[in-house]
Every structure is written in structure tokens, then in C-alpha cells.
Amino acid sequence: MDTLLCGGVYENSTTLMTGASGSGKTIAALHFIMEGAKRGEKSLLIEFEESPDQLYRNAKSFGWDLEKYVKNGLVKIVCHYPADLKAEQYLKVIQDMVLTNKIKRVVLDSISDFQRIYNERKFRAFVIDLNTFLRMSDVTSVLTNTTSQILEVTEIAETHLATTTDNIVILKYVELGGRMHRLISVLKQRGSKHEKDLMEFEVTTETGIEILGPFRDVENLMSGSARRTRRIGEEKAERDFIQEAVAGRI
Ligand SMILES: Nc1ncnc2c1ncn2[C@@H]1O[C@H](COP(=O)(O)OP(=O)(O)O)[C@@H](O)[C@H]1O
Ligand SMILES: [Mg+2]
CATH class of the missing domain: 1.20.5 (Single alpha-helices involved in coiled-coils or other helix-helix interfaces)
Structure with a gap:
């Protein structure tokens, strides 16, 4: 997971990770943060879909001691729902957290919650300002985006959300031979030729997100x-x- 998100050009870039509910976005995001914590890099996890206790339990089932990293300060969790604050105030909270704590990785799970609450103009400005700030602050970030199962990939690429991030990673279920498989694919990677293969992955308690190889x-x-x-x-x-x-x- 880390090779995918933090190897080479992914470092210090913003990635939009998009997929339907249950496609593995939160687990992939946790995996990314745990890899950072193991290397001593500080992370900020902005999470609305699960409470810290749920996250700790979820992480524990993969053998990740998230709570330990929160206690020793390597991981900060923010659970303020966007409705609690105006867009500019929210951005300020994120900026202060990143700068005060020398954060290297940021996860926002999910950006769709902001989209639901802020009007289109506010949301657009929020995403542009956030991405600009994260890039300038040498942060590697993952913004998750919840889509419906039927949304076409090309439609995602055309949204302004996609045009303001450096990379787009798609998580998807596919039905094949009477079984559901999980697919991960890089739709866009700014400034580089990227892996065009559609890769299969699994969620396992031993390894979290495990890339099995191309379909x-x-x-x-x-x-x-x-x-x-x-x-x-x-x-x-x-x-x-x-x-x-x-x-x-x-
Ligand atoms: N402990 C676990 N072991 C194996 N698979 C799990 C475990 N916990 C969750 N999953 C799988 O991960 C998926 C949920 O992933 P999640 O990251 O919460 O999705 P999303 O955030 O995209 O809605 C579920 O479909 C489930 O199959
Ligand atoms: Mg989730």
C-alpha cells in the first residue's frame, strides 16, 4: 500500500482515492497512516465515518495498534463533522494541526462529507486551498471520495475534485466467475507514466491491503x-x- 501511495512521485502529492462504500477506502487510508507511524512520520487522520473507538477496534483486527500511536502523538485524529465549522475555519484547523505538529501524512475520510455540507463554490475553494496548502507543506495526502457503484470512471476524472488532486486511485468491486474481486487502479498520476494495469487486491487481517497482481x-x-x-x-x-x-x- 505504501509503495503505491508513497513510493516515487507519490511522495508530497495529493491523491484522491475513490470507490463505493465497502470498497476498502478507510482500511487503505489506515494502512497508509500505520506505515507512516512505523517510520516515525506524523499523521493527521480526519475521519467522519468512524469514531476513534471504532477506528481503534478496526485497526486492531489488522494487528495495528493505532491507539498506541495516538497516545504517543504520532497520529492525531480529528472527528469534527464539517457542519460544526465553516469551510475557512476547517481549513485553518487543518493548517494549524499540520504546522504545529510537523505532520507528514494527512488523510481526509471522506471529502464527500464536505461536498454534502458546503455549497459548490465553497466546496471547490476548500478543495483547491487544501490541496495547495498540503503540497506546499511537504505533506503526502489521501482524500477519500465515496461514489455510487455505478458511477463511470471517466465521470470521476472530469469532476473538479479530480482535476485539483495530483493522483487518482480507484477502488472497485468486480464480479468475475461468480465471485466478487477487489480492483485497484491508478487512473491518473501527475507528471509521470503510471502503472496502467488493473490490479487485484485483498483485504486480509495479516497484511491489511495486499496487492495480488494484475488481472x-x-x-x-x-x-x-x-x-x-x-x-x-x-x-x-x-x-x-x-x-x-x-x-x-x-
Ligand atoms: N477484519 C477484517 N478482515 C477482513 N476484511 C475486512 C475486515 N474489516 C473489514 N474488511 C473488509 O473491508 C471492507 C470495508 O472496507 P472499508 O475500508 O471500511 O470500506 P470503505 O471505507 O470504502 O467503505 C469490507 O467490505 C470488508 O470486507
Ligand atoms: Mg470508509
């Missing part, structure tokens, strides 16, 4: 009607051939 021999993954381009029989024949070859029988 192979599948088409239409993003359109919602994914299908395999090779038949199971062909795959089995290939596996049998490899086994025979490895055993020296061919």
Missing part, C-alpha cells in the same frame, strides 16, 4: 460486465503442461 485474461473490468477471455479448460491445460514440464516428463 490477466479478463476484459471489460471497468465497465461492470467483466469476463474471462480464456476458458477454464485452456488454463487447466496450460497448468498441466507446466506441471509435466517441471516434473521432466516433457
Whole structure:
């Protein structure tokens, strides 16, 4: 997860992580913060979807002692719902926290809560000012965005939210062969050629977010009607051939 979000050009950039409810955004964001804490980097987690106690429990099920990092000051959690403060006041709270605590990673889970509460003009200004501040302060940030399952990927890329962040990462469920799979893909990465493969990932209690590798021999993954381009029989024949070859029988 950290390689994905904090390796190379991702450092000191803003990433919009978008996906439907349950697609793994909060866990991915926690994973990103835990990796930072392990390296001694301070993080700010702005979280509306879960209370600190829920977050601690959630993190614990992945073996992450978030509470310890909150107690020793490596992680700060802010749970003020946007309705509590005006957009400018909220931005000031974030700026003060980042500067006073020398924060290196920020997660805002989710930006959709601001979108619901502020009018369009306020929201747009808030996102632009926030992204500008985070970039200038050498912070690596993840803003999560909750979408409906049916929203087309191209529609996300055209929203002003997407145009003001450096990178866009998409999390998605896909149904394939009668099973739900999890997909992660980089839709945009500013200033670099990026991994175009659609990767499969899992949420496991051992590792949190685990990238399994690219989906192979599948088409239409993003359109919602994914299908395999090779038949199971062909795959089995290939596996049998490899086994025979490895055993020296061919
Ligand atoms: N302890 C766990 N072990 C394995 N999978 C989990 C665990 N907790 C949550 N999940 C999986 O993670 C998903 C929820 O992820 P979450 O990050 O909360 O989604 P989002 O924030 O996008 O709504 C659920 O669909 C569930 O399958
Ligand atoms: Mg969530």
C-alpha cells in the first residue's frame, strides 16, 4: 500500500482515492497512516465515518495498534463533522494541526462529507486551498471520495475534485466467475507514466491491503460486465503442461 501511495512521485502529492462504500477506502487510508507511524512520520487522520473507538477496534483486527500511536502523538485524529465549522475555519484547523505538529501524512475520510455540507463554490475553494496548502507543506495526502457503484470512471476524472488532486486511485468491486474481486487502479498520476494495469487486491487481517497482481485474461473490468477471455479448460491445460514440464516428463 505504501509503495503505491508513497513510493516515487507519490511522495508530497495529493491523491484522491475513490470507490463505493465497502470498497476498502478507510482500511487503505489506515494502512497508509500505520506505515507512516512505523517510520516515525506524523499523521493527521480526519475521519467522519468512524469514531476513534471504532477506528481503534478496526485497526486492531489488522494487528495495528493505532491507539498506541495516538497516545504517543504520532497520529492525531480529528472527528469534527464539517457542519460544526465553516469551510475557512476547517481549513485553518487543518493548517494549524499540520504546522504545529510537523505532520507528514494527512488523510481526509471522506471529502464527500464536505461536498454534502458546503455549497459548490465553497466546496471547490476548500478543495483547491487544501490541496495547495498540503503540497506546499511537504505533506503526502489521501482524500477519500465515496461514489455510487455505478458511477463511470471517466465521470470521476472530469469532476473538479479530480482535476485539483495530483493522483487518482480507484477502488472497485468486480464480479468475475461468480465471485466478487477487489480492483485497484491508478487512473491518473501527475507528471509521470503510471502503472496502467488493473490490479487485484485483498483485504486480509495479516497484511491489511495486499496487492495480488494484475488481472490477466479478463476484459471489460471497468465497465461492470467483466469476463474471462480464456476458458477454464485452456488454463487447466496450460497448468498441466507446466506441471509435466517441471516434473521432466516433457
Ligand atoms: N477484519 C477484517 N478482515 C477482513 N476484511 C475486512 C475486515 N474489516 C473489514 N474488511 C473488509 O473491508 C471492507 C470495508 O472496507 P472499508 O475500508 O471500511 O470500506 P470503505 O471505507 O470504502 O467503505 C469490507 O467490505 C470488508 O470486507
Ligand atoms: Mg470508509
